Amino acid sequence: MGNSIDFGGRPIHFIGIGGIGMSGLAYVLTRRGLPISGSDLRATNITHKLALAGAEIFTKQDASNLAFFDGCPAHQTPQIVCSTAIGQTNPELAAAIDRGYPIFHRSDVLAATIAEYLSIGVAGTHGKTTTSSAIGYMLVAAGVDPTIVVGGEVTAWDGNARVGKSQYFVAEVDESDGSLVKHSPKIGVITNIELDHPDHYKSLEQVIDTFTIFSQQCEVTIGSIDCKIVRDRIKPTISYSVEPGQVADYLATEIDYHAAGTSAQIYEFGKLLGTLKLEVLGKHNLSNALAAIAVGRKIGLDFAAIATGLASFNGAKRRFELRGYQNDITFIDDYAHHPSEILVTLSAARLRVGRDRRVVAIFQPHRYSRTLEFLTEFAQSFKDADLVIITDIYSAGEADTGVISGEQVVAQIGRYHPNVRYEPTLEAVCQLLTHQLQPSDICLFLGAGNLNQIIPNVVEFYRTNSPLTRSEAVA
Numbered sequence: 001m002g003n004s005i006d007f008g009g010r011p012i013h014f015i016g017i018g019g020i021g022m023s024g025l026a027y028v029l030t031r032r033g034l035p036i037s038g039s040d041l042r043a044t045n046i047t048h049k050l051a052l053a054g055a056e057i058f059t060k061q062d063a064s065n066l067a068f069f070d071g072c073p074a075h076q077t078p079q080i081v082c083s084t085a086i087g088q089t090n091p092e093l094a095a096a097i098d099r100g101y102p103i104f105h106r107s108d109v110l111a112a113t114i115a116e117y118l119s120i121g122v123a124g125t126h127g128k129t130t131t132s133s134a135i136g137y138m139l140v141a142a143g144v145d146p147t148i149v150v151g152g153e154v155t156a157w158d159g160n161a162r163v164g165k166s167q168y169f170v171a172e173v174d175e176s177d178g179s180l181v182k183h184s185p186k187i188g189v190i191t192n193i194e195l196d197h198p199d200h201y202k203s204l205e206q207v208i209d210t211f212t213i214f215s216q217q218c219e220v221t222i223g224s225i226d227c228k229i230v231r232d233r234i235k236p237t238i239s240y241s242v243e244p245g246q247v248a249d250y251l252a253t254e255i256d257y258h259a260a261g262t263s264a265q266i267y268e269f270g271k272l273l274g275t276l277k278l279e280v281l282g283k284h285n286l287s288n289a290l291a292a293i294a295v296g297r298k299i300g301l302d303f304a305a306i307a308t309g310l311a312s313f314n315g316a317k318r319r320f321e322l323r324g325y326q327n328d329i330t331f332i333d334d335y336a337h338h339p340s341e342i343l344v345t346l347s348a349a350r351l352r353v354g355r356d357r358r359v360v361a362i363f364q365p366h367r368y369s370r371t372l373e374f375l376t377e378f379a380q381s382f383k384d385a386d387l388v389i390i391t392d393i394y395s396a397g398e399a400d401t402g403v404i405s406g407e408q409v410v411a412q413i414g415r416y417h418p419n420v421r422y423e424p425t426l427e428a429v430c431q432l433l434t435h436q437l438q439p440s441d442i443c444l445f446l447g448a449g450n451l452n453q454i455i456p457n458v459v460e461f462y463r464t465n466s467p468l469t470r471s472e473a474v475a
Contacts, residue, residue, distance in 0.1 A: 005079055005104050005112050007034065011069070012109075013078040014038035015061060015092050018047045021174070022083055024149035024161035025109050030055045031163040037078070039065050039092060049159055063095030070099075077101055081109055084177045085397065107179030110149070110171060114185050117147065117169030120295055121183050123214055124191030124224075125175070125207075126341050130280075131191055131288040132172040133316040138292050139168060141309030142301050146170050152316035152335070168299070173214070176200060181213040187298060188218030189291050190234060192227040196338050198373040199398065208233050222294045224287055238298065240290040242283055250294050252276070252286055259352050262286050266293060266303070273303040279314050282348035289313075318452070320348060324459035327466055328439040331459050337366040337448040339377035346384035349442050357440045361385035362429060364447035365393040365409055372404040379412035385444075387436070388413060388420040391429055394449030430454045434461050 005012070007029070014026050017038025023046045030036040030053045037056040040047055051057045058065045069077050080096040083106045088094065096103060114121060122132035129152040136148035137156055145164035150172045153160050173183045176197045193211050195204045208229060215221045215234050223236030226243045230236060241248035242255065242264075252264040262278045264286060278289055289310050296306040315321065317333075324331040330353075336345040342363065349359045361382055365371040371378070371393050382388045390413065392406040410422040423429045429451075437443060443458075445451050 005109055009034065010075060011035040011037065011078040013080050015080065015082040015086050015090065016040060017050065017057065018044050019083055020151050020160055022106055023050060025106065025113065026050055026055060027053055027161040028147060028149060028163055061090060061092045063091055065092055066095055066099065079104060081106060105179065107182050111182040114169065114171055114183055118167045119169040119171060119185035120187045121171050121173040121185030122189040123173045123175060123180055123211065125194040125196045126338065127191040127284060127288050128172050129316050130285065130319050131189060131291050132170055134288055134292045134310060134313050135295050136170040137313045138296055138306055138309040139170065142305040144168055150316065152318055154316050175207065175210050178210055180210050183214060184217040186219045187295060188215060188221045189295065190215065190221060190223040190230050190236065191291060192224055193229040194340060199367060199369040220298065222291060226287065238294050240294050242287045242290060250290050252290055255286065257282065257351055268297060274307060276307050277311050281320065281351055282344055284344040320345060323455045326459055326462040329437050329462055330442045331455055332442060332444045333452045333455055334444060334446050335448055336446045339374050339381040342381040342446060345444065345446065346382065349444055350384040353442050357442065358386040358438065359384055360387045360437065360441050360443045362389040362445050362451065364391045364449045364451035365406060366448045367396045368393055368398050368400060368404050371409060375409065375412055378409060380416050382413060382417050386419065388417055389429060389432065390420065390422055391451065392424040394447065426451065426454050430457055433458050
């Protein structure tokens with residue numbers, strides 16, 4: 001695959017254009033007036049938005065999608081963009097290769113876009129979608145008018161991308177397939193570093209090497225020194241911390257985590273900037289906000305403008321997203337799929353409801369490789385849940401080798417948790433929830449797969465059916 005894509009007017013065709021990473025780039029380029037087309041296996045609200053912006057969308061992946069370009073002069077034939085998820089056996093990609101069209105990885109397009117702006121690239125094993133969204137939201141609120149591409153949908157700009165008129169570009173940059181090393185933003189943010197993709201990396205050291213190269217290619221690196229690896233191995237240019245006793249350039253002190261959000265005093269190089277109040281819950285979101293503050297101050301924003309913007313930020317979709325409230329039951333959708341993410345998400349849920357209300361966690365393990373690699377850690381990640389429900393593993397395209405299963409995940413969790421259930425299918429989970437939930441429960445659907453597809457059905461059931469009261473349930 002090449003790395004010198006032409007933004008001068010030659011057509012660009014995305015195979016898998018509806019993906020969360022592909023669609024944001026396609027939207028920005030479409031809005032720039034470039035001839036953009038793409039294919040996906042089904043129509044969604046994302047592909048509909050792209051079509052409205054001017055992209056041509058095909059709802060199949062087939063060689064016939066490229067027939068329009070047959071016979072065109074070389075400068076009018078398409079540049080083909082695909083992600084790691086598109087394999088060599090894809091018929092559309094195979095046809096493009098056969099025709100000799102130039103092939104680019106999604107990260108090549110993102111890297112070329114980053115190079116055109118004063119870019120802010122947000123990396124990290126966890127929190128990069130929320131952090132990049134918070135930075136983008138803060139800049140919009142402050143009147144900076146950035147262009148934004150993130151890995152989640154944000155209500156404030158009705159999707160995963162926004163086109164602005166300023167020189168600033170906020171991008172979420174991903175380490176999962178190693179392509180992080182292609183990016184050289186002016187400002188790089190690293191939230192934390194862990195092994196999360198054992199399907200690509202053989203060791204944590206390989207992950208650290210990837211982040212190190214990325215950091216070296218940034219003019220300025222802003223990093224959380226609450227992560228030991230970031231502190232000791234990356235040594236960021238500008239540091240931030242929410243932990244007591246740390247010495248960092250940006251510090252949060254006098255922190256109050258409460259059910260309605262978070263408040264803290266913010267210090268910059270030892271000097272008090274002022275008070276920060278957030279709607280989003282938990283220590284991890286305060287840390288994400290500190291990264292945004294450091295970015296905002298680096299580009300010259302007043303703290304008052306930063307604090308005002310962040311005060312109304314309520315996160316990206318699928319990041320502790322409220323999906324419904326029926327019969328005093330709260331339904332939350334969250335993308336958490338790594339043990340560390342599950343821990344902080346359930347901690348935030350516990351913070352919201354206290355100790356007198358139940359936290360019900362439904363988790364769909366994501367990828368056989370990740371589930372096997374972190375089985376012990378997954379087993380100890382549900383301490384803040386009262387009831388845990390586990391489904392079969394969502395393969396995400398991986399082959400089932402028979403080494404790990406949902407039942408084994410349940411058995412391991414059962415060593416540490418007294419109330420865990422195995423419901424292999426989404427249908428079984430849906431059926432269980434229709435008679436397990438009680439008034440005042442907070443019900444969290446966790447995972448990066450398709451578990452959240454059943455949320456509307458469960459919410460609708462409780463809209464039309466009253467659950468048992470707690471006293472009836474006990475009786």
